[in-house]
Amino acid sequence: MTSSGKKEKEVVKSELSAVVGRISLTTDNWRSEHTMDEYICITGHWIDANWKLHKKIIWFKDLMPPFDGISIADEVALCLREWGIDNKIFSITLDNASYNDVMVNSLKQRLSINRSLLCDGALFQVRCCSHILNLIVKAGLKVADETIWKVRNGIKYLKKSVSRVKNFYDIAEKSYQLNKSKKLRLDVSVRWNSTFLMLDHAIYYKSVLEHWGRRDVAFKNFVLSEEEWEKVQILHRFLKVFYDVTCKFSGSKYPTSNLYFRGVWKVYSHLMNEMKGPPSFLSEMIGKMKEKFDKYWREYSLVLCCATVMDPRYKLRYLDYCYKNVYGTTNRLGVVSDTLNNLYDEYERQATFAPPMTSVSCSANNYLYETNDDSSDQEYEDFLKSRSSQSEKTELAQYLHEGNLAIRTEIDILDYWKKASGQFSILASMARDILAIPISTVASESTFSIGKKLISPWRSSLKPNTIQALICLEDWTRTGDAYEL
Structure with missing residues (x-):
């Protein structure tokens, strides 16, 4: 070097x-x-x-x-x-x-x-998580309708000729007022999201592709009927949920670990909703994807569940809601809670604590109570007991006891914990390390x-x-x- x-x-x-x-x-x-x-x-x-x-x-x-x-x-x-x-x-x-x-x-x-x-x-x-999503969707696309084959090979045909593809974009811009900077795309076998983008761009150029089919005899084998275009639209809408979640998981300029559980839950809910009454051409595909989902995400990652709790919009209540809907029980919530407490205990042991209250100050407090028989003393003692009880709670317990932020609230999670580190110094250290975990x-x-x-x-x-x-x-x-x- x-x-x-x-x-x-x-x-x-x-x-x-x-x-x-x-x-x-x-x-x-x-x-x-x-x-x-x-x-x-x-x-x-x-x-x-x-x-x-x-x-x-x-x-x-x-x-x-x-x-x-x-x-x-x-x-x-x-x-x-x-x-x-x-x-x-x-x-x-x-x-x-x-x-x-x-x-x-x-x-x-x-x-x-x-x-x-x-x-x-x-x-x-x-x-x-992005790799797991890739495996799930690829399993479904293996049995996808031949309509995808027609889209793929039609684009491949256009791209084979420089003059042909140039004419295609000229028509798109001049006759259909489309922005030709958005190019036709071919998918690759190892990345399912490239298939989504291929369909997305094909839909954008639908009118131009139909026009090309009327003027190019060799392209007629790749022209889609209205029924087939409807299938493309349905498949595009179905895959968009997976694409959006994959983009969230794949981010590297912001924390992603706190997004894991919500992303998994979104995928699960989407699959379950689609299974209730899918279009016939999607039913086999969705079945294959559900099988893969159950294989890879039957057990949710413990540390990434903990990361979800570190998001003040979710905490344990969101996991509670999801577990009830997926499994009909909250038994798994206890495992997450135990893991959180064990992890917090390790951070607490490593932390530097302020020295405890001295015996002199305790004596002074006792002396004030014992030498004053005013009726307000009992109220003051009750106040001290409540404050003492609150201070005995761990930072984790206090954080979980507070209400969740509104789930639609846009937050900068690092800024949240930066501000909360004064109140929750130990928990903030734990959150800092958990939120740094990339999930792809x-x-x-x-x-x-x-x-x-x-x-x-x-x-x-x-x-x-x-x-x-x-x-x-x-x-x-x-x-x-x-x-x-």
């Missing part, structure tokens, strides 16, 4: 050492199609003392085979030791690759040696998009060390990595 790279690395290392709370990680692997080299990216996420959200790439490196769970755990452990943060980790967010479970178990054993994991590591692993691996995956541009057919001879230095330096010197919401 160059001298400027080493200098920037020291800056990031200084930032990490100054983190007041804990750091959460996202990690993912990627293989370059041009060099076939395997790379790992590890990104750190934290909220600083000024309640700003940060993310930094802390590891981008080529991997040597075997690419199994133990080897990945070795790489992550090496990364944490090199940065000196192995005692500051809260969680790690991963996709559903089978080797990740092995990796997590191995990593938990290593981190448990210095007892740095909270709740004995029970909250350590977070599964990428998008932060690490987006780095691979840069990697694809960097390792092109014309630059496929760059050494892995050079790739590592370029990607890390670009991330470390980027402005605006801290987001004040």
Whole structure:
């Protein structure tokens, strides 16, 4: 690494050492199609003392085979030791690759040696919610109507010819007054949301596509009837809920962990409502998606349920409502409540407390009561008892006892906790760490998009060390990595 790279690395290392709370990680692997080299990216996420959200790439490196769970755990452990943060980790967010479970178990054993994991590591692993949504919708799209096939191949036909697609956009702009900056899109097999966007843009150009079908004989096989366009509209409306939730989950410039439970609940409610009377062509699709939903979200993530409680609009009451509607019982609420209390106890033990009231001041209070027989003394004593009872409640209990904010209230959750930290200093520390947990691996995956541009057919001879230095330096010197919401 160059001298400027080493200098920037020291800056990031200084930032990490100054983190007041804990750091959460996202990690993912990627293989370059041009060099076939395997790379790992590890990104750190934290909220600083000024309640700003940060993310930094802390590891981008080529991997040597075997690419199994133990080897990945070795790489992550090496990364944490090199940065000196192995005692500051809260969680790690991963996709559903089978080797990740092995990796997590191995990593938990290593981190448990210095007892740095909270709740004995029970909250350590977070599964990428965007990836789970992707699996659910893809399962449904496998049995989707052939109408999607016609849309896809019609767009593919238009895009095959530069002059053809240019004429298409000229007609859209001049004859139909459409904004041609919104382009036709093709979907890709690994991203279902690209299918939603393909349909979304096709609907936008519906009139132009119909016009093209009247003038191009070769395009007639891809022309949709009114009935088929109606199916596209229905499918588009059905998928939009999943698309909106995925966009929320995939955010990296704002906290997402508090949005998890509401997003899952929105998806569940949407599926249940659609199952009551779906259009016939959607019934099999919805059934497949419900099966996948039950498989992956039968048990809601405990730490992300705790994150929902840290949102003052939801707290435990929202979970109570959702559990009753999904399961007909609130038994699961007790598990969340116990986890919250255990986690709070750990933060409370680590906190620095003010010294207790001295015996002299207690004596003075007693003396005032004993030497004064005024009738108002009893009322004053009752007042002191009520205040004492209130002060004996934990910050968590006091916070939960307060009413929820209106659920439609738009809040800056970091600003809320920044202001509440004076009243709830311990709970605010706990909220800071929980809210820094990303619920998708998008932060690490987006780095691979840069990697694809960097390792092109014309630059496929760059050494892995050079790739590592370029990607890390670009991330470390980027402005605006801290987001004040």
